[in-house]
Amino acid sequence: MNLKQSIQEIQRPFLIAGPCSAESPEQLMTLAAGLSGRIQLFRAGIWKPRTRPGSFEGLGEEALPWLMEAGKAHNLPVAVEVANRDHVEKALDAGVNVLWIGARTTVNPFAVQEIAEVLQGVKHVPVMIKNPVNPDLNLWIGAFERLNKAGIDDLVAVHRGFSVYEHPKYRNVPNWEIPIALKEKLPDLPLICDPSHIAGKRDLLLEVAQKAMDLNMDGLMLETHPDPINAWSDSEQQLTPEGFNILVDSLILRSRAIATEIADQLLDLRQKTSILDDRLFDILSARMRLSEELGRFKKEHNVTVLQPEHWMKIIQKRLGQAKDLDLSEEFVRQIMDAIHQESIRHQTRVMNRRNEQ
Ligand code: PEP
Ligand code: MN
Secondary structure, three states: HHHHHHHHHHOOEEEEEEOOOOOHHHHHHHHHHHHHHOEEEEEEEEEOOOOOOOOOOOOOHHHHHHHHHHHHOOOEEEEEEOOOOOHHHHHHHOOOEEEEHHHHHOOHHHHHHHHHHHOOOOOOOOHHHHHOOOOOHHHHHHHHHHHHHOOOOOOEEEEEOOOOOOOOOOOOOOHHHHHHHHHHHHHOOOEEEEEHHHOOOOHHHHHHHHHHHEEEEEEEEEOOOOOOOOOOOOOOOOEOOHHHEEEEEEOOOOOOOOOOOOHHHHHHHHHHHHHHHHHHHHHHHHHHHHHHHHHHHHHOOOOOOOHHHHHHHHHHHHHHHHOOOOHHHHHHHHHHHHHHHHHHHHHHHHOOOOOOO
């Protein structure tokens, strides 16, 4: 299949769905039947890069013919994740239509180079490249360049968010400015969002998918499973085919074209500010959770919430940075006071809680 062309031709969004992991021929067949007619590409993980050993690591090549049969029976092209030479060779031998490079592989230039070298000379194979787990735009771009140099030009980007240590809401932080910057640098590259790995939870999928549509992304990749709570991997984020249909039907698809050139630019700028504000509030929320930890610690060691000398020191430090940050001292003062008040509120709440150490 020509993936880039199919994405460009179809009315937004181009839809990719299927299980996190292939589990059995029946699972794949049931899902393909449930999704057929609603999606353009059927995905399944065969080799799973897992964070900790001992988690289910995929059934491997045994599952490839099951996937091919499910796709053929329901007229769906199929995609699998590949992370090394062996995976690529086996997937291509089986007749897989589209390959994708996962976030934990994009991060490693040696692995991406190995994949590019196996693909060198292969007549036509579309490859989707997920962002690297760390928020590094150039590393993501580098992966496209490596495949391009090997003669692969049917390339598509998949935004799946970035790893952080504890996020107040999502499994991976979206950092929407990074896919936007990718689109600015590589305007012809189709961009698909993977809300499943960003959200990590079923009830957050719709808001992430809607955001991706509002940011003009071309399509969505969503993990689906006939029985999500019993899935062998990523059970909290997968949807049944019915849930998938409800989500897709709930999306509000706004027109890409806005009446005037100015309105378009304005929307763009507003979206960028809103993305930064999202991050500010995420950071503030994490900051307050840390304040609560501080409160617990102070309670345990029987010290007061406020140490005036400490507060004087930190406020002076921030005021001293105002000029370099191009912020007025007055603004810095207001922000610091607001953060401090909120932090005291959180600490006091924790310290006055009964029975808490
Ligand atoms: C997946 O799509 O199942 C997967 C492993 O995703 P990621 O590479 O984004 O973690
Ligand atoms: Mn998954």
